[in-house]
Amino acid sequence: MTVLVTLATTLGLTLTLLTAAARPAAAAVDLLSQGRPVTTSSTEMPSTPASAAVDGDSRTRWSSSFSDPQWLTVDLGATATISQVVLRWEAAYARAFRIQTSDNGTTWTTIHSTTTSTGGVQTLDVDGQGRYVRIHATQRGTAYGYSLWEFQVYGSLDGIPPGTGIPDPTTASLEAANGPLTTATYAVPSPSGYGSGTVTYPTASGSYPGVVLMPGYQGTQQNLEWLAPRLASWGFVVINVGTNTLTDDPESRGRQITAAGTQLLALGNAPGNPISGKLNGTLGAAGHSMGGGGVMAALRDDPRFRAGVPTAPYHRDPNFSGVTDPTFFLTCQSDPVAHGNDYAVPWYNSMSQAEKLYIEVPGDHLCPMTGYGNKAKQGKWIVSFFSHWLRADTRFGPFLCGSQRDADKNNTDLVIRWIDTCPF
Structure with missing residues (x-):
């Protein structure tokens, strides 16, 4: 193939290796929540449904009514080991909330809790198990309700490690x-x-x-x-x-x-x-x-x-x-x-x-x-x-x-x- 793009003379930049680069948290296993069924305590309007929080599209969002408390629950379809939850808040965020898991959707175990959230994108390393995962918000950060672009739950179903069925590489x-x-x-x-x-x-x-x-x-x-x-x-x-x-x-x-x-x-x-x-x-x-x-x-x-x-x-x-x-x-x-x-x-x-x-x-x-x-x-x-x-x-x-x-x-x-x- 003939290359049609040309550039100016190479500047001869030399490589300076960063010797102490900050390292992010370890990679999560699988994104388990995307496209899964969701339920919620309320929805502000038809254009901001609960499903928008798990559709993988950062341009759509769920928003609740303007009151406390509110919750959103995702059904993973099977018991999973949960290692990370990512919250991508719109401007209407929760100052206080809990991340909870459940085997039956009724009895809940808290795996993360805060009263000092500032919104934005929050990556929470957690350790829990359950088929259902919810965010239970108890204090709004604004006068509006709660609004999430994405609610992402990472982990492994039934504790099965990633790559099962793929033999050891050589x-x-x-x-x-x-x-x-x-x-x-x-x-x-x-x-x-x-x-x-x-x-x-x-x-x-x-x-x-x-x-x-x-x-x-x-x-x-x-x-x-x-x-x-x-x-x-x-x-x-x-x-x-x-x-x-x-x-x-x-x-x-x-x-x-x-x-x-x-x-x-x-x-x-x-x-x-x-x-x-x-x-x-x-x-x-x-x-x-x-x-x-x-x-x-x-x-x-x-x-x-x-x-x-x-x-x-x-x-x-x-x-x-x-x-x-x-x-x-x-x-x-x-x-x-x-x-x-x-x-x-x-x-x-x-x-x-x-x-x-x-x-x-x-x-x-x-x-x-x-x-x-x-x-x-x-x-x-x-x-x-x-x-x-x-x-x-x-x-x-x-x-x-x-x-x-x-x-x-x-x-x-x-x-x-x-x-x-x-x-x-």
């Missing part, structure tokens, strides 16, 4: 073209907000994280076609996207990543299609060139995306210092279009609150694309990264952050530069 199995699960494909019949989409998914029963793949400038689904079956065969539902136009800029590609993620989750919640019930609500994204810039924009703007892999990423004059999600930059040593020193390295350095991985390999701008570069190694790293951060499967960590990585990291024919925030 170097050989991760470097193979396909993983242990059989996969199939499904063409999205009516793409909404993006040009086209092909979903590759595990045929086995179970629910999995979703991953959006976004091509680069003048690119098509073929750009990252190699990656979709690798990820799907290791337990991901992957939508490989074609853009609205071949020249869409990185910000547009970021919005299309968000749109594709929204539709992927909607298909997972809708009957009558082959991926119904296969999405667990967790999202990640990978992209090449301007698609990699789009991944960064999605991580910056859409809290549903919890990890990203921008490859040879390009985006003119962005500010990604606010990105806090785990990010893996894969760049190419001889890239005349988007060299790591010009884009990925400054972004990496600015992201002081994120877990990060930077690997630079031989090749030009096309090295992450289908038909270029060492796909055995690239696939192993990307599968391991998403498995660790989207599924909290620690079995994959050593291939990026332990003894299993050293053979790659220290091979100068394979890796030009390897930098990370290990241990993670």
Whole structure:
């Protein structure tokens, strides 16, 4: 593919590794609440229903009547071990509230309590069990009611650890073209907000994280076609996207990543299609060139995306210092279009609150694309990264952050530069 984007002379920026980057809380397991049935004590108006708090759309919200107390309950469908609750408040927040669990929806156990909440986005690390989880708000922070953009409950159903059914990974199995699960494909019949989409998914029963793949400038689904079956065969539902136009800029590609993620989750919640019930609500994204810039924009703007892999990423004059999600930059040593020193390295350095991985390999701008570069190694790293951060499967960590990585990291024919925030 002819690269049509040109840049000014490389500035020769040198990498300054952050030696004491702050680390976020450990990744939650699975998003259990999205799309589940909800009940509530009250609803302010028809346009702010209880279901909006668990629909995965940060533009819709639940709001209550203007009185105390109020509650919202989500039915997870089975007993779960709860490890984290995320509250995304609208301006009308709760100053005092409790997070509670129940096996029967009647008798409640409090797993978090506060009287000094200030609203905003609250990530609460908790330890509890139950089929039902509710927020019971007892004191409003404003004169209005209570209003949540999202009420997100993370954990594992019946205490089953993530990755059940996926065998222990090995170097050989991760470097193979396909993983242990059989996969199939499904063409999205009516793409909404993006040009086209092909979903590759595990045929086995179970629910999995979703991953959006976004091509680069003048690119098509073929750009990252190699990656979709690798990820799907290791337990991901992957939508490989074609853009609205071949020249869409990185910000547009970021919005299309968000749109594709929204539709992927909607298909997972809708009957009558082959991926119904296969999405667990967790999202990640990978992209090449301007698609990699789009991944960064999605991580910056859409809290549903919890990890990203921008490859040879390009985006003119962005500010990604606010990105806090785990990010893996894969760049190419001889890239005349988007060299790591010009884009990925400054972004990496600015992201002081994120877990990060930077690997630079031989090749030009096309090295992450289908038909270029060492796909055995690239696939192993990307599968391991998403498995660790989207599924909290620690079995994959050593291939990026332990003894299993050293053979790659220290091979100068394979890796030009390897930098990370290990241990993670």
